[in-house]
Amino acid sequence: MATVDLIEYDDASPQVRAIYDDIRRARKTDFINNFWKGLANNPEQLRRTWEGIKEVMAPGALDPLTKELIYIAVSAANKCEYCIHSHTAAARAKGMTEDQYAELLSVIGMAHSTNGLVTTMQIPVDGAFKVGG
Amino acid sequence: MATVDLIEYDDASPQVRAIYDDIRRARKTDFINNFWKGLANNPEQLRRTWEGIKEVMAPGALDPLTKELIYIAVSAANKCEYCIHSHTAAARAKGMTEDQYAELLSVIGMAHSTNGLVTTMQIPVDGAFKVGG
Amino acid sequence: MATVDLIEYDDASPQVRAIYDDIRRARKTDFINNFWKGLANNPEQLRRTWEGIKEVMAPGALDPLTKELIYIAVSAANKCEYCIHSHTAAARAKGMTEDQYAELLSVIGMAHSTNGLVTTMQIPVDGAFKVGG
Amino acid sequence: MATVDLIEYDDASPQVRAIYDDIRRARKTDFINNFWKGLANNPEQLRRTWEGIKEVMAPGALDPLTKELIYIAVSAANKCEYCIHSHTAAARAKGMTEDQYAELLSVIGMAHSTNGLVTTMQIPVDGAFKVGG
Amino acid sequence: MATVDLIEYDDASPQVRAIYDDIRRARKTDFINNFWKGLANNPEQLRRTWEGIKEVMAPGALDPLTKELIYIAVSAANKCEYCIHSHTAAARAKGMTEDQYAELLSVIGMAHSTNGLVTTMQIPVDGAFKVGG
Amino acid sequence: MATVDLIEYDDASPQVRAIYDDIRRARKTDFINNFWKGLANNPEQLRRTWEGIKEVMAPGALDPLTKELIYIAVSAANKCEYCIHSHTAAARAKGMTEDQYAELLSVIGMAHSTNGLVTTMQIPVDGAFKVGG
Numbered sequence: 001m002a003t004v005d006l007i008e009y010d011d012a013s014p015q016v017r018a019i020y021d022d023i024r025r026a027r028k029t030d031f032i033n034n035f036w037k038g039l040a041n042n043p044e045q046l047r048r049t050w051e052g053i054k055e056v057m058a059p060g061a062l063d064p065l066t067k068e069l070i071y072i073a074v075s076a077a078n079k080c081e082y083c084i085h086s087h088t089a090a091a092r093a094k095g096m097t098e099d100q101y102a103e104l105l106s107v108i109g110m111a112h113s114t115n116g117l118v119t120t121m122q123i124p125v126d127g128a129f130k131v132g133g
Numbered sequence: 134m135a136t137v138d139l140i141e142y143d144d145a146s147p148q149v150r151a152i153y154d155d156i157r158r159a160r161k162t163d164f165i166n167n168f169w170k171g172l173a174n175n176p177e178q179l180r181r182t183w184e185g186i187k188e189v190m191a192p193g194a195l196d197p198l199t200k201e202l203i204y205i206a207v208s209a210a211n212k213c214e215y216c217i218h219s220h221t222a223a224a225r226a227k228g229m230t231e232d233q234y235a236e237l238l239s240v241i242g243m244a245h246s247t248n249g250l251v252t253t254m255q256i257p258v259d260g261a262f263k264v265g266g
Numbered sequence: 267m268a269t270v271d272l273i274e275y276d277d278a279s280p281q282v283r284a285i286y287d288d289i290r291r292a293r294k295t296d297f298i299n300n301f302w303k304g305l306a307n308n309p310e311q312l313r314r315t316w317e318g319i320k321e322v323m324a325p326g327a328l329d330p331l332t333k334e335l336i337y338i339a340v341s342a343a344n345k346c347e348y349c350i351h352s353h354t355a356a357a358r359a360k361g362m363t364e365d366q367y368a369e370l371l372s373v374i375g376m377a378h379s380t381n382g383l384v385t386t387m388q389i390p391v392d393g394a395f396k397v398g399g
Numbered sequence: 400m401a402t403v404d405l406i407e408y409d410d411a412s413p414q415v416r417a418i419y420d421d422i423r424r425a426r427k428t429d430f431i432n433n434f435w436k437g438l439a440n441n442p443e444q445l446r447r448t449w450e451g452i453k454e455v456m457a458p459g460a461l462d463p464l465t466k467e468l469i470y471i472a473v474s475a476a477n478k479c480e481y482c483i484h485s486h487t488a489a490a491r492a493k494g495m496t497e498d499q500y501a502e503l504l505s506v507i508g509m510a511h512s513t514n515g516l517v518t519t520m521q522i523p524v525d526g527a528f529k530v531g532g
Numbered sequence: 533m534a535t536v537d538l539i540e541y542d543d544a545s546p547q548v549r550a551i552y553d554d555i556r557r558a559r560k561t562d563f564i565n566n567f568w569k570g571l572a573n574n575p576e577q578l579r580r581t582w583e584g585i586k587e588v589m590a591p592g593a594l595d596p597l598t599k600e601l602i603y604i605a606v607s608a609a610n611k612c613e614y615c616i617h618s619h620t621a622a623a624r625a626k627g628m629t630e631d632q633y634a635e636l637l638s639v640i641g642m643a644h645s646t647n648g649l650v651t652t653m654q655i656p657v658d659g660a661f662k663v664g665g
Numbered sequence: 666m667a668t669v670d671l672i673e674y675d676d677a678s679p680q681v682r683a684i685y686d687d688i689r690r691a692r693k694t695d696f697i698n699n700f701w702k703g704l705a706n707n708p709e710q711l712r713r714t715w716e717g718i719k720e721v722m723a724p725g726a727l728d729p730l731t732k733e734l735i736y737i738a739v740s741a742a743n744k745c746e747y748c749i750h751s752h753t754a755a756a757r758a759k760g761m762t763e764d765q766y767a768e769l770l771s772v773i774g775m776a777h778s779t780n781g782l783v784t785t786m787q788i789p790v791d792g793a794f795k796v797g798g
Contacts, residue, residue: 035247042368042372045368048451052246056243060236077206102577109782117770121172129221134662174767211744214388218400238386267521269616307630311638315513328499373456373466374469389434484666505707521616521617613790640735643736
């Protein structure tokens, strides 16, 4: 149950339909998932978010599957149920094997544990790690 | 400033020194970072954590650099300053290029944004994403 | 499914009923939402929380609608599903328009993104921002 | 200490300088804060983020001060030290009074408390709050 | 709906069955809860996690009920619905009274509130609290 | 560096001084820590928070040390540096031994790990855990 209406293609304005069409073309499927239908209540934010996703998730210095793994990791740490499901599905669609998923889970579990320990002990950053501006 | 003493090699018990030695061998450096020095107050937890890290971060279905990128992503979402610094340094030591880091940042920024939007709108999970038990 | 019983008016002690009555008077409705029914297992905490809410959400230097927008923003960042739903409903009841909600969402999405980026990059606070004690 | 270099105007590429110039014009100050200097390592993300901020924080259905209050609330819940400082400074620059700030703090404190209580008790969402798609 | 299959005893490998058997013996019940059935997709992580839980939750300097209260507190702050339910049930099974639960809730509510206030005000740590390495 | 002034006793209003005096009496020390000095900018919130803390942290069904352990656990999961330091100091002042602290850390580390794993796998709550209203 969302706090907004989910806008279906048939009920969408021409501006929103154009973005839905672009999503369909880019993803080679007619399926528009609920996230976009919720964002469509604000066409400008729908456009900005979709443009951002297209740029960010495109192949580059990191491959698309690696990007999905990172997206799952952030979404899990941020406790976003929808995002976990949608990006786990996307990772599988992009070829994530069950062995890779098992290792992703292992890293996520370990990282949460050491994050919690470090924060509780308030470990100071080693000088050797300080490299930036 | 930690909430615990940071135990240096010279002040460590034989049990702790043996683990420090294993860390040094595995990492091919004499440097022991502060996280381990804090954990060393509880040798059993030091051992359990180090054994876990060795297993989890070893090459497998995912390569070690990809694992560090995931570790950074989780640590950032969990706001662990120490972990962000130590795993960003580790990723660079494992060959992360600045272009890869820039893309990692882009994915992290985008994921936080859509996580926040989805959660605020309470978007329901699409049936198509539901695949598990 | 809660971890506590939800205490209905008819099953409540006189102490709890008096608070329920005050909630009804203050809100000009017979409806008691589930949060209060859960808190009622500890009448002292029910009283303390309701007194706090009455004080904090009253008109003052900030108007009640602005306070609800802030409440939604915190609840979303804290991933509290119930709180997101109840305060979004409250904001609408206090006159939030769909345009205002769209802009609230835009600010929330942007804030999550820059929060995530700043934290990952560990940007140091500019001296110009430091004004407090 | 950042994980990236902070790129000063004099060291910036023409593409980055053009965005810095736009930030200066829009904000009527020569001051470029560290967030932009960190983002400048990825000029495309700098551009995308600045364009987004300009759109999102402009006056609209919500006034700019209300947007800053929301930004503070999200940043605090997300524990982003830099963002808390920069947006508290921005809110004061946009006219936030100390009385308004005191009430903002009260709402934030109350929201965190009820968020924590609701989550611990896993209170189910009242049917009356369910209005969306 | 999980992102993984939940592996039942009858479908489990001998390696997984041996761990399930150990869980049953240790807990004196045939009931295997879903967490273990999900972890069982990665027998090594199942083993490591179960060994860790056995060690960590055993009676020691803190009694098992106190450990469950701490586990609930962490799980609530981390918004883990499953973990809140499972550890609240475990705490009750270990003798948590409703009065103790009410006080746990009070501490959790207060802690979230002061955590949020302190973070928003960015209160500097008093020198008197600094004791570690 | 706080976003507010820290109000010292000598600069405080009579209303604030009365609360500072009560804190000193209750804690049997002249020391007023920075949290109260920041809250003192809003005397009403100072009063409400101090009254709440006194009630909540008093001996009851849970002893004061157990309450401090819970407070540390919440504060760490909420990444509140100040709160971690102040409540770790308070726990030690109330008799927390280093063995107890080591076990607290073990539970916190384990809980963060399983919280992260459960959330990533989106494990459904077992029917057996559902007991509430």
